[in-house]
Amino acid sequence: MTPSNFTAKVVLVDIEGTTTSISFVHDVLFPYAKKNAGNYLQETWQTKDTKEIVKNLQQLPQFAEYVESLESSSDVDQQLITKFVSYLIERDLKVTPLKTLQGLIWAKGYAAGELKGHVYEDVSAAFQAWRDAGLQIAVYSSGSVAAQKLIFQHSIAGDLLPHLSAHFDTHVGHKQQSESYTKIAQSLQVEPQHVLFLTDVPGEADAARAAGMQTIILQRPGNAPLSEEQKRDHVLVDDFTALLKLKPPSE
Template sequence: MAIRAVVTDIEGTTSSIDFVHHTLFPYAKKRLRAYLREHAGDTAVQQVLQDVEGIEHADLSLDEAADVLERWIAEDRKLTPLKTLQGMIWGEGYAAGELKGHVYADTPDALRRWHAQGRKLYVYSSGSVEAQKLIFGHTEYGDLTPLFSGYFDTRIGGKRDAASYRAILQHASLPGDEVLFLSDVGEELDAAREAGMQTLQLIRDDKAKPFAAHEQAKDFSAVLP
């Protein structure tokens, strides 16, 4: 069956894990409290704070909510209010020219090739949709966002839950065997396969744990040539 769409992870797949953990996360953490204070009246920030309280089941002051968010960063929690707030902070960083979205050198060529071949491209990452668009919209290779047909984050479900991938298939209006999911994480690939998708694991570096159950590639040159 021909592949008509590609759904790709970001960290360790299109982009370096180190960029996220050593550049983006510290940038957001350093500015988190000041951003909350400066934008406390914004509807989007108020919603983030309400969501934090809902998860913690407690009424929190702004500083207490900031404590929780900083703890979630340290724990690398994949929680929607944290990811949403990080995306807001990163947005200011990209706009100020302090951040540049990282993608591997082979990523733009592969995305453009697949797009030119008529395949639909989607992103599914634990980072917010807004953060995903910022990464791909501010790369040294130009704005890559026009190549994508859609973006998905934790609002559609967890990345190790097959139901999330079924929801993506429903959105794309394609059967699973016509959709290829790319990731460096075996448990995510397992969930995508359970939902009926084709899968391929990227082994970009020694941070990736090979899962023999899935086909593997060291970079995009070996993916849908």
């Protein structure tokens, strides 16, 4: 089956490696949060949101380990929490209070115009074409729903958020488990076979396929190379231009 023969009622898109370069997340977003964590904590230290985050950070098992690793004991203050946040980011520990904090730092950066969400140049036209054809577009990413919305709202191609009708993150389940895709189809009130899932990760495509969805793998610049077997086993595209003529199935 060639990409142009697909039909779908919903296009479900992954972000990193699919709509957006993997390097944007790793080389722009994460360093931005790390660089601005200290300032953000200082400015918002007395706010309810930040107090809640600081409390939750201290309850992490990693916090006790971190404090024990320090040469001298110190009070729990802004400086210690800021260093602990850097420690979590450096180790890529995706714990909930860190994700919440990063989301708030990014929101501020996007609002100030210091951050723009990267999308590949074919994304905006494809979103428009799919919506014109009567398709819905939904997002499933391991980044939080709040972070997903920011990338598309403040994208380099303008505000793409109005194109998107639903957002899913790992609250619905792991991206390599088929149950997650079953739940997404149920939530969208659509048969899984009428969903086309676009991703860069074969394990995610396998899970979506096991749930009955159609899948296509993106080979964007910077994505992990696929094995020969993975290439044989999946429909592949370089970008969304091969999918511009996507239509709903004729009933």
